[in-house]
Amino acid sequence: MSYSIGQVADKLSISPYTLRYYDKEGLLPFVDRNQAGRRRFKDNDFNFLEVIVCLKEAGVPVKQIGNFIDLCMTGDTTLEDRYDFLNEHEAKLEAKMARLQHTLDFLRWKKWYYKTALQAGTERIHYLPGTNQVDPAVHAEFNQLVADGADPKDLGNLPEGTAKA
Amino acid sequence: MSYSIGQVADKLSISPYTLRYYDKEGLLPFVDRNQAGRRRFKDNDFNFLEVIVCLKEAGVPVKQIGNFIDLCMTGDTTLEDRYDFLNEHEAKLEAKMARLQHTLDFLRWKKWYYKTALQAGTERIHYLPGTNQVDPAVHAEFNQLVADGADPKDLGNLPEGTAKA
DNA sequence: ATAGAATCTAGAGCTAACTCTAGGTCAAGC
DNA sequence: GCTTGACCTAGAGTTAGCTCTAGATTCTAT
Structure with missing residues (x-):
């Protein structure tokens, strides 16, 4: 064919x-x-x-x-070079996937940040009192939830039945 | 500051x-x-x-x-849009990571392909007899090793002490 | 006070990876 | 026999994301 x-x-x-x-x-x-x-x-x-x-x-x-x-x-004289090439790119890809996993973790924390803000009706709940600055304790709170066994993939999801205004 | x-x-x-x-x-x-x-x-x-x-x-x-x-x-009127944005990109990133995992799997199988060729001294061991075409059974053999419980991450690694000619 | 480093803007230049155009060849169906 | 569509090459054009240059401040350390 x-x-x-x-x-x-x-x-x-x-x-x-x-x-x-x-x-x-x-x-x-x-x-x-x-x-x-x-x-x-x-x-x-x-x-x-x-x-x-x-x-x-x-x-x-x-x-x-x-x-x-x-x-x-x-031909066969390059077998080792080809092996090394694939080996190198396997390592690079593994490193990239590790970075992307961190990126995904971060995205999920931010999703939770907005889920909770959305539920409160305002982002101000995450600010330090009297400022427009995000309270670092908020991220710590999320990390605590994860440490306590919550699945970060689920934490940021809006509950069922949330109206799409 | x-x-x-x-x-x-x-x-x-x-x-x-x-x-x-x-x-x-x-x-x-x-x-x-x-x-x-x-x-x-x-x-x-x-x-x-x-x-x-x-x-x-x-x-x-x-x-x-x-x-x-x-x-x-x-401001707060866009909280839902921001949530949706992150949600969308979380999904895209998950899909990308799944694709990269397949890519990594493929890279590992090819590494094994070259490891075995290298050990045999020639790529011909993977060809259909009398041709220059790769025998599809070779990939199946690798898959079988994985199905039998081998770690695909290790299968392609050269044994210790392999001289770097 | 002044030399050298860091910063500013506007805009040019660069690279990778396509993507398309123009002008021509070739094969299949009516 | 002729049209239509897939294919060919060479080369131009496009897009994203920087990266740098030029010429003009401004800041820092002696």
Whole structure:
């Protein structure tokens, strides 16, 4: 079986423009052409495409993905380099996910902050008396709820039946 | 206490250029100026900055962060909008983290693929006999190892003492 | 008092990753 | 046979998010 650029684009949910751009950047040296010069993707090419899509999602720049594909085309002498490359990006992705988890935690605390303000009808309940400054104790209060076993994912949710004015 | 743009930049580990750019984009309407027109950040401003940094990390575009800050400056009438905004971006971030988890899983399987190839000295061990195409059973084999209780985070790691030729 | 560092604004410049246009080729259906 | 639509290349255009430059203050430390 072989596939046109349009078919591949549909399967991967990316545009043919993008695929041609990737080709221009050296990401698709494995793709064959027919007599008319049109790209014909083979079944095995999807193994490469899968890797490209994965690395993209992991946030690896196109140029570096190109370097990796180059290694792949070179053969067994580059196996260690390829391993190291994936190892490095695994570590980076783990670090990124840890950061995103902190970000998510923060978002959830702020959601709780607004849930409680909303229920009180005013943000002033979180301010230090007589000021417009947020009372640091409010964040501590939220942390205490979490420490006491509440699920931070639920704490910021509005109770059922809250009217959407 | 008040802080100069340079001090804030240091604290947040971003450049003063970037802070001015954010200001230009409407993200910092709360920042005061001294007689000479220089920005003076207050302690309470860090609550906003924290939110801005968080939303940036969550992947929210600068313009949308600006919209959120506008809501904040408007007062209690926007509490629900602000809650909805955070709620929406919490959901998006959760979805993104799920995608990244799949990406990480894939990266780990490929690491194992190269670990085993490296140990065999050639990638051919993963090809269908007599071809240059990857045997789909190889991925299935990895999945089986995981199903049997192996930690995918460890499976791809090279054993200790592997020489770094 | 003055040199050097930090700040200001306006606006130009940069990079990554597309995204599209123009002008042409090719294959399939009427 | 001819039209329609997918494909081709080269190269221009776009967007986001900075990043820097120039020229003019202003602050800090000797």
